Amino acid sequence: MDVIKEFKVIGKRLPSHDAVEKATGQTKYADDFALPGMIYGKILRAKYPHARIKRIDTSKAEKLDGVYCVLTHKDVPNNAIISRFGQTRAVGGFEGVYRVLAEGKVRYYGEPVALVAAETEEIAEKAIDLIEVEYEELEGVFDPREAMDPKAPKIEDGKSNVVARFKIRKGDVAKGFAEADVIVENEYMSQFIDHAYLEPEAGVAWVEDDGSITIRVSTQVIEHYREIAHVLGIPESRVRVITPKIGGGFGGKEDITVEYYLALLAWKTGRPVKIVQTREESLSFRSKRHPYKFKYKTGVKKDGTIVAVEAELISDAGAYMTLSPWVLLYSTVNAIGPYNVPNVKVDSYTVLTNHPPSGAYRTFGAGQACVAYEQQMDEVAKKLGMDPVEFRKKNYLKKGDTMANGWKIPNTVALHETTDLVLKYLGKKPKPSGPKKLVGMGIASGMCSYGRMIFLHDTSRSKVRLELDGSVTIECGVQDVGAGQEASLCQIVSEVLGVPLKKIRIISGDTAATPIAGTTTATRQLYMSGNATYLAAMKVRDNILTKASEIFGVDKSELIIEDEKIKTKDGKSISLRDIAVACAADGVELFCEAQFNAPFGEVPDPETGQGRVFPDFTYGTTGAIVEIDTETGEVEVKKIASAFDVGTAINPMRVEGQIEGGAAMGIGWALTEDVKFEKGIAKAQSFAEYIIATAVDVPEIKSIIVENHDGLGPFGARGVGEVVLAPVPPAVINAVADALGKRIKELPITGERILLALREKS
Amino acid sequence: MKKYPLEFKVNGKKYSVEVKPNVTLLRLLRSLGFTEVKAGCEKGDCGTCAVLLDGEPVNSCLTLALQAQGKEITTVRGLGTMEKLHPIQEAFVKYGAIQCGFCTPGMIISAKALLDKNPNPTREEIREAISGNLCRCTGYQKIVDAIEAAAKMMREAK
Structure with a gap:
């Protein structure tokens, strides 16, 4: 569909349209908004990870001056709800089951039990303290492997804790292992990680004049308005969700955060209500990255050819199922990584425990798999006595190969290129800077899909309007988490219509005012809404070119659009303003809407896992050099580089921003970040205990963009937002293992664990 | 009270x-x-x-x-307005130092405090000066680039 061959705007390092407002502090995030008469909501949270609720007495709280209402599960019209996470199509087994407020029992420490709305936050907090809850503590289960035992305490009474399992069966692993010269078996794990976006969960809800509800909330999924309507027992048409600019999401604002509570409190009181969660609430009680336990068995020939991989993946779903089956399917499909393996057997399980519900988190399960398979690749190379890069190169997937799920790859896999570029930047492993130092170098390759699983039948819609003065308005329901979701659409329209960015305005993220564009998750907005917006802009373009061809008496193909003009080859031109006026006078549409549909498919076969699951993947490589202080156990990342084939970089500056941000996040995952649950209670409750990388903890980050222009997004783009994280943790972990001459298989690799490993070694 | x-x-x-x-x-x-x-x-x-x-x-x-x-x-x-940005703000915009933008106001304030005292900082000094400002989006790379560029702009304007 691309008729535009030479880019004037695509590929340029143009500042985002909203950077100036953000630099000057104008942007009104969820908490920066207030309404007259607004009151404040607070949440009473469970004091035990697993307990029956014997009695809740709200009478004292209700009597407190300034309290407007106190709500428990009895006040929620539909308390047990099923979330479809904004998907277009119902698919059995993939819906998340929630309870808005705990009912009968609490399943995790911090689970919401009651809500209060009061005149001030202080009064609301006092009222929370006055609510009496009598609990009968139950035995909890905090390890997913233990929770799989039929005798383990049940999170959902009378039901198995295993809430989803997947299989992949490709070829014959027994035959594969029989052919193998070397077999390597290992176990790995990945820990609980918090999204640590800097903006805590927040929003304001109010009742409109017509009695409908509006919620202005920091969310990646405005389409939760459907679930909110269901909870309130009112038609979907009577709930509106608006998202302002989001102060970071990373998947943590994909699940419902405070929407239900806001809606219920506004509904019951008739007042505008604000809820802002504290950092402690965010860190301790909100969804986390699923921890995994992995078992890997890999069979290889002497020459380094992988002949078989068998893997077992167990993830901790936490106390409610939510997105866990989906995340698990990502891990399952990604379990062997970007390698060509003829015989594959994967068994994966996600298991309820008494932890807070695990949820979506950048890479959505593909990253955890990468942590495991890329460590295993190094271990196999070591056993073979082969260079880990050479071993990977021997097995990288390429165009035309078949993935473990049977999908034949139709486009470029540029892993040889990305790996070579990373290695070139890293150079030779340097000498240690002192006598008590160890230096290590590691690489890892990874992949992650962009676009949602194809059995969800994903769609996006967008509108583009050429105004009568030649400026442009885009209306598209994207949620902008800060990665440039809006800005990329502006840049696409600027290219198609020849309008400078400063004359383009985008209206986004409002279920009542913008076309539904789907979730800002799954690295799907550039792909889905980028294509929808491109198609809408192309309709406008075609309409104005048709009009111009009438005016100039030349064929449309003879016309070009640039610099706010339509030009003929012989030097005649008409401004966009004049052509817009001419079109309007003749009733030619200047306001065009388009829908983009992803490829549609079905759920893969449950017994074999065979079937296309994703529209496409993005691939890339990270390399890291670390230095370890053997006296303190401290790891310094000295050098890091990541290269990804992004298809086409709509804006290289923003692509680099994603790669760099992914690198810093991945360093934290490998080395410092851990929510550390002990018996269901988070030990990290502030950024003093939950350590994310600061500017002095990361080195200069080298981001390398490869462009093979054969992605499914506009102008051949591939998605980048998630994949940029996947290979970073294993690259750092492999570098540490190289330095130590020993692998620490528990994450994060803290100084303490390093000192312990050094002691064991000596 | x-x-x-x-x-x-x-x-x-x-x-x-x-x-x-x-x-x-x-x-x-x-x-x-x-x-x-x-x-x-x-x-x-x-x-x-x-x-x-x-x-x-x-x-x-x-x-x-x-x-x-x-x-x-x-x-x-x-520091500046949307019409007339402070050089630090201008550099943050130009160098892609802003993603979600939630850390940006605090980050720019720390940069301003640094450049008021040290108009020609090294990249290490910039990193040290903003080490109390967390950013989850950018990996700090473009923020350091922007502050370095702003320092240069401000020195040249004097």
Whole structure:
């Protein structure tokens, strides 16, 4: 569909349209908004990870001056709800089951039990303290492997804790292992990680004049308005969700955060209500990255050819199922990584425990798999006595190969290129800077899909309007988490219509005012809404070119659009303003809407896992050099580089921003970040205990963009937002293992664990 | 709780208010409409609430409002406007140092405090100066680039 061959705007390092407002502090995030008469909501949270609720007495709280209402599960019209996470199509087994407020029992420490709305936050907090809850503590289960035992305490009474399992069966692993010269078996794990976006969960809800509800909330999924309507027992048409600019999401604002509570409190009181969660609430009680336990068995020939991989993946779903089956399917499909393996057997399980519900988190399960398979690749190379890069190169997937799920790859896999570029930047492993130092170098390759699983039948819609003065308005329901979701659409329209960015305005993220564009998750907005917006802009373009061809008496193909003009080859031109006026006078549409549909498919076969699951993947490589202080156990990342084939970089500056941000996040995952649950209670409750990388903890980050222009997004783009994280943790972990001459298989690799490993070694 | 009178300036404009002694400067500023001062943790760990207090960078969540008595506060909105950006703001825009933007106001304030004292910092000094400001989006690379470029612009303008 691309008729535009030479880019004037695509590929340029143009500042985002909203950077100036953000630099000057104008942007009104969820908490920066207030309404007259607004009151404040607070949440009473469970004091035990697993307990029956014997009695809740709200009478004292209700009597407190300034309290407007106190709500428990009895006040929620539909308390047990099923979330479809904004998907277009119902698919059995993939819906998340929630309870808005705990009912009968609490399943995790911090689970919401009651809500209060009061005149001030202080009064609301006092009222929370006055609510009496009598609990009968139950035995909890905090390890997913233990929770799989039929005798383990049940999170959902009378039901198995295993809430989803997947299989992949490709070829014959027994035959594969029989052919193998070397077999390597290992176990790995990945820990609980918090999204640590800097903006805590927040929003304001109010009742409109017509009695409908509006919620202005920091969310990646405005389409939760459907679930909110269901909870309130009112038609979907009577709930509106608006998202302002989001102060970071990373998947943590994909699940419902405070929407239900806001809606219920506004509904019951008739007042505008604000809820802002504290950092402690965010860190301790909100969804986390699923921890995994992995078992890997890999069979290889002497020459380094992988002949078989068998893997077992167990993830901790936490106390409610939510997105866990989906995340698990990502891990399952990604379990062997970007390698060509003829015989594959994967068994994966996600298991309820008494932890807070695990949820979506950048890479959505593909990253955890990468942590495991890329460590295993190094271990196999070591056993073979082969260079880990050479071993990977021997097995990288390429165009035309078949993935473990049977999908034949139709486009470029540029892993040889990305790996070579990373290695070139890293150079030779340097000498240690002192006598008590160890230096290590590691690489890892990874992949992650962009676009949602194809059995969800994903769609996006967008509108583009050429105004009568030649400026442009885009209306598209994207949620902008800060990665440039809006800005990329502006840049696409600027290219198609020849309008400078400063004359383009985008209206986004409002279920009542913008076309539904789907979730800002799954690295799907550039792909889905980028294509929808491109198609809408192309309709406008075609309409104005048709009009111009009438005016100039030349064929449309003879016309070009640039610099706010339509030009003929012989030097005649008409401004966009004049052509817009001419079109309007003749009733030619200047306001065009388009829908983009992803490829549609079905759920893969449950017994074999065979079937296309994703529209496409993005691939890339990270390399890291670390230095370890053997006296303190401290790891310094000295050098890091990541290269990804992004298809086409709509804006290289923003692509680099994603790669760099992914690198810093991945360093934290490998080395410092851990929510550390002990018996269901988070030990990290502030950024003093939950350590994310600061500017002095990361080195200069080298981001390398490869462009093979054969992605499914506009102008051949591939998605980048998630994949940029996947290979970073294993690259750092492999570098540490190289330095130590020993692998620490528990994450994060803290100084303490390093000192312990050094002691064991000596 | 008894309220106490407080007089101070924000971005050059004088304010006379009455506040309880337990109110933080962050909460007071936000209640006065300075929503560019962000509440990321309210424990002094993230730096999103940084402002200049008589030219010195402070976490306003750890500063009591009454400590601002007679002082001059500068927030990011006091540095430049959308029409006329401060060079640091301009560099943040130009170099792609802003993603979600939630850390940006505090980050720019820390950069301003650094460049006021050290107009020609090394990249290491820049990193040190913003090490109290967390950013989850950018990996800090383009923020350091932007501050380095702003320093150059500001030196050349003198």
